[in-house]
Amino acid sequence: MKPNNTAQEILNCARSLIVLGGYNGFSYADISKVVGVRNATIHHHFASKSILVRTLVTNYREEVQLGMAELERNVPEPVEQLRAYIQYWESCIADNTAPFCVCALLATEMPILPEEVALEVRTHFRTLSAWLATVLERGVAQGKIRLTTSARIEAESFMATVHGAMLSARAYGDAKIFGVITHPLLSRIS
Numbered sequence: 001m002k003p004n005n006t007a008q009e010i011l012n013c014a015r016s017l018i019v020l021g022g023y024n025g026f027s028y029a030d031i032s033k034v035v036g037v038r039n040a041t042i043h044h045h046f047a048s049k050s051i052l053v054r055t056l057v058t059n060y061r062e063e064v065q066l067g068m069a070e071l072e073r074n075v076p077e078p079v080e081q082l083r084a085y086i087q088y089w090e091s092c093i094a095d096n097t098a099p100f101c102v103c104a105l106l107a108t109e110m111p112i113l114p115e116e117v118a119l120e121v122r123t124h125f126r127t128l129s130a131w132l133a134t135v136l137e138r139g140v141a142q143g144k145i146r147l148t149t150s151a152r153i154e155a156e157s158f159m160a161t162v163h164g165a166m167l168s169a170r171a172y173g174d175a176k177i178f179g180v181i182t183h184p185l186l187s188r189i190s
Helices: 006-021 028-035 039-045 049-074 078-095 102-107 115-141 151-172 176-189
Strands: none
Touching (some): 006 049, 028 039, 049 078, 049 115, 102 151, 115 151, 151 176
């Protein structure tokens, strides 16, 4: 007998709907149709939309942290870690498995997000930026990366470029635009 994954199916559906239309781009009725459960079932697992999306972002942040830890374990060179990060998104955008970072998309809606969701989104950005700064600092210490500003500022710029490239790829309807924008990043710093 298959264990009950209803909560996970609801989260997966919500994630897809957010990537397509943002926070206000879906309702419990939309999830109900896709997952095949009643609204009451969704409310049983997630009493409100803000709780649902906060849970989704918390889970997303955990996935990202696991991904960063895996890069740290399996890719020893800082430049290669940055390249792997870019290639991950490039592949996801190209094959449409994850065409957009959930937190980047939600960040575009910060003024309308419930505070508990906004807090999780901010935490994602701070965590990602701190990791990128650490990778950059390690690269500088090893003589593999050269920076024109502090690692913290470069990390913010790197993150903004990657997220901006996602927007551009979506705006142009061309996944290749992501690489056109992000590939020069590594050339500039290495």
